[in-house]
Every structure is written in structure tokens, then in C-alpha cells.
Amino acid sequence: VMACVPYGHGGFSSKYKRSTSSLLPSTCDILATHEPPKNILDRCLSGEKAGSSSLRTAVENMKGLPPKLWVCGHIHEGRGAVRTTFGTQRDTRETLIVNASNANPGRANHLVYGPIVVDVSSKDEITDGSKKPIAQEKRTFRAQKREKQEGEQELLLAIDLGLRCGASLFDDTGKLLRYEQLRFADEEDLHKRAPELIDSWRNDINAENSIDSNGLEIKNILSYLAVEGGGHLFDAWESSLDSEDKKDIQLVSVRPEEWRSHLLTPKERASSRSCKEAARLIARQVVSDFGLMGDHKGRFKTDAAESVAMGYFMANHLGWIERKPLISRYSNGKVIVPR
Template identity: 30%
Template sequence: MRLLLAVDLGLKTGLALYGEDGRLIWYRSQNFGSTERLRRGAHGILNGVPGVAALVIEGGGNLAVVWEKEAEQRGIAVRRVGAEVWRQAFLLPREQRSGSDAKRHAGEMARRIIDWSGASRPTSLRHDAAEAILVGIWGVLELGWIGSLPREIQRIMSPAR
């Protein structure tokens, strides 16, 4: 089974793992605290998840290079995406008026994806994990692993979409 790992980049990193059926398998937030710990963490995460065929990263710079190098060593396809790209795909302009609005709406949609996927429900959902979940669903759509958002997720979206 092919897997996609989505990363909301930062020292406080959001991670989301998807199966080729487009369902979320797991998600989490991890505070690496330093670039060196992130380097070791990325290595350990990718070693610990066999079957990752694609890595989608939101963000750039030196931290993205860490993930890209680890992926390259394993033959994993990498795609970088800016927040504005996946937000435009899933959020209305009024839901993106401010960063806090976008994060709140991303959290709401992430919870729907968690429910649809049958993944364990969070007691609290950090914004970096929520954004990794949305980066991941964007990735499985981009790769063509699923043709469109499932109806259960679309229901929360505006009828204009």
C-alpha cells in the first residue's frame, strides 16, 4: 500500500499520514525544538513508516531541505506547496481573511476528515496537525489517489464549491 506523508513545516511540525484510498491513518504534532533534532526526527519518521511513496511539505527554506534530503535517499517523491494553494482549494476567501480565521476553519475541516477516515479523535487538535491533515488531503487529490473530496467532507463546505 502506498502512503503519503504530509508535513506542516516548522520546528513545531504537523504530520499526517494517508493511505492510497485517501483516508487519514494518523496525525500528530511534534515539537523538534532545533534543526538538528528535526533532522534526526525526519530520519526516524521516514525509517519508521515503510511504504511512503510521496511527501508533501507546506513551507520552505532550510527545514524543507532536511525533509527533501531524507526523502531523496529513499526514492520518495516530494512536492512543496504553499499554504495559499491548499487554502484556496478548501477555504472560502472569507474564511482566510486572517491567519487565525484560516487556522480555525482548517481545524474544522480537519476534524471532518478525521471522522470520515475513522482515525482516532483528538482531545485537542493543534493547528499544525490540522494543517498537515489538509496538506495531505490536497496531496492525495493532486496525485490522483482519489478523484474528489468525499461527500461527507464536502457537506461542510459552501454550496458555491
């Protein structure tokens, strides 16, 4: 038995007059809804859990067994699969919940993933279109602050996605430690070198033997990997965290329009060209005000500049940098840059 709930009934529309419970049978094997249930695969970019409480309550109150499979979408950042148990008036059974969203995080404007295939005839194995198993647990698309231990200093690595890309490294005091323009030959080269780059940058920082105000050695922990964009190149950075020594690094997907809306003026966001020019100016300011390497000399490579700007935005989001306004400007609105 398969049941479907019309889009919008979980709380986004008053079009449907009947209660959610009345739209569901007493039991079903497969349930398809647009929205996910509350608190399950439903965390959006803002950090809010935006799933449907009414849908979850309706399933919990089913007279018979809950569905074996619950397929949903809507919250693009929640793509993934989990197993859970819903309470019922009879003996319950495990439900496999699959958020099959395949668009980019935030407001959808392009597809990022292919379909998810669920073989419910055997062991409920979850695979993508190529039959390759996908992770049951999803990395977050919004930075969740971790509990910092004594003697630790957290690091954020910001990546402007591409085969020609930028990378920047911030610490939890808001200091810009390093930035570079990088180039990869192809996707295979990116998959190979991405984990090596993470190891190299992390090891280089720890090799400097930083000392705190009490004379104790500081252990630098790479806590966040923020990547702008999505698609196959994003997958390379995600897979770079598969090893045991990187399992605690939190992967965060950042939309270009997200950091630009916080750092750039509407006029600067008017075109791709003006966005890039503004990013180069903002990066110069960030390097001058927060960098440890002195003012940037020469022309700022766009990809490196955008990684610095995006990393600066993320450092502010994490509470590492508190400055209002975030960007210092002249009275005419232009970015103040070192001369």
C-alpha cells in the first residue's frame, strides 16, 4: 500500500481543508510527501529545522504499522537517509526515511545530484543511480559550532570551488593565516590532491608551535571545511574527508549569493564582473586588517579573493570575527583598501 500527501499540506498552505491524518490510511508500506517530518533530514541553510510537525504526528498516530519507506524532499540541505522508529498503538517497525532532494542548497536554481534508488525488496539498500551506496548520515550544510577543548584553536578552510580555485585559512580569533590560488588538471587530479592539501595546510600550521598567553602549546584543529558551490567538484572535497583523521571536520556548503548578500552592496551584486571586482577589493581589506602576512601585493587573483571573502563571511557567522559593519567603506559606498 502506498500513500501520498499533497504538497503544502504539511503547513505551507491552507489550500487543503482536511486534516493530515485524514489523508493517510490506517497503515501503509510506502509514504510519499513533499516535506520531510519534523526534526528528520529537515535542517535548512538558516539552521532551522523546517520539517512538518503535522505529518510526523499523523504517522506516529497511525492505527496500524508505520510505513517501511517514507520518501520526501523540499529541504535540499537535508538530502540523505536515516532509519527511525515511530510509536504506534500496535507493535511498531523501523521506517527508512529518504530525503531525495537533488537541487542545490537554498533556493533551487540547478540540479546537483542524480536520483536515489531504494531496493525495498531486499535489505532496503540505498544507492544512487549508479548503484553506488550513499551515506546514511548526512554532513551538514550549515556550520554547527563544536565544543572547543582547552588548548585548542579551531581552523576554518574556505574553498572557492573549481579546477582553478582559491583557498584561505582562518583561525578562531579571526586571523587570516594563509590564502592561495590553486589549479587542478582535472577532476581526477582534484580528487587526489584535495585530501593532500588539507593535510598539508593543517600540518604546516601545527608545525609553527603556537603558544598561548599562559605559555602552553596550542593545538590547531581544522573544524570546518567551507566550500562554495556544488556538483561533482563539491563531491571531491566531500570525499576528501572520508579518512578516519578527518571524520570530525564539518563540511559546509556555502552559496555565492549567501556571502555576497552580506558583504556586497546591491550595486556590486548587479553583475558577475562587479561581484568579482568587489571581492578582490574586500579581500585586500581582509588581508590588511586580519591577515598575518602584510598587505597583498599586485593583482589579487579572483578565485583566491573570493575564498578570502567567503571565509571572512563564515568566520563572522561562527562568531570569530565581530565587526560592524563587516566591510569598511567610504561615504560614497566604495570599499576602503590599503594604499
